[in-house]
Amino acid sequence: MFSTMYQATGFKRALILCQEGKLEEAEALLKSLQEEFLAICEENEALKLQLSEVADVLDLADKVQFDGQKYWLLDEDERKGPFCQVCYDRDGLLVHLQRHDKHWECQSCRSLFMIPRNEKLPTQKKEFMRTTLKKTIPLFLEREMG
Ligand SMILES: [Zn+2]
Known part of the structure; x- marks a missing residue:
């Protein structure tokens, strides 16, 4: 028409x-x-x-790195995360994992990820998300580390 x-x-x-x-x-x-x-x-x-x-989503996908079980977000020398592999693969959502003694847990889908002995903790810089990601992205779920 x-x-x-x-x-x-x-x-x-x-x-x-x-x-x-x-x-x-x-x-x-x-x-x-x-x-x-x-x-x-x-x-x-x-x-x-x-x-x-x-x-924007493709730009985000460029910065997401899989470590064999979880996702991390990379920006120059900064690494943020980790994020749930199940939630990202299924829904495109970056859901922060909660750290426990020997594993990470997803509060959304309850997946558990064992923590390798040599795994480095992420550096925390909270401005990163706000400056890099625009509000128009519906796929991103921001959640504070608990
Ligand atoms: Zn999940």
Whole structure:
């Protein structure tokens, strides 16, 4: 319905109507073409927004690293996390894991991840998330370490 072909032929028809002196019909046609044009502009804006959200998510995916059982978020020399592998793979959500004595636990899906003896603790810099990730990303779940 919103095809450019339809509009092209619509404009041509309006021109022909004008040339034939059928001005009221031409006016009605131009009005409907204008409505379609505005609808297409809205759709275009929505698509642009969607595209930038996808680009942000891909940018995030670039920074997510899998250590064999959990995910970590990398930014230059900083490592944040860990995050639940099950939740990220299934829902695209980065859910912080809670640290226990010998394992990490996901508060969302209750998955457990054993802590290897040589695993380094992440450095904590809380500004990182806010500056790197925009509010438009619906996939990210921010949760404080408990
Ligand atoms: Zn989980």
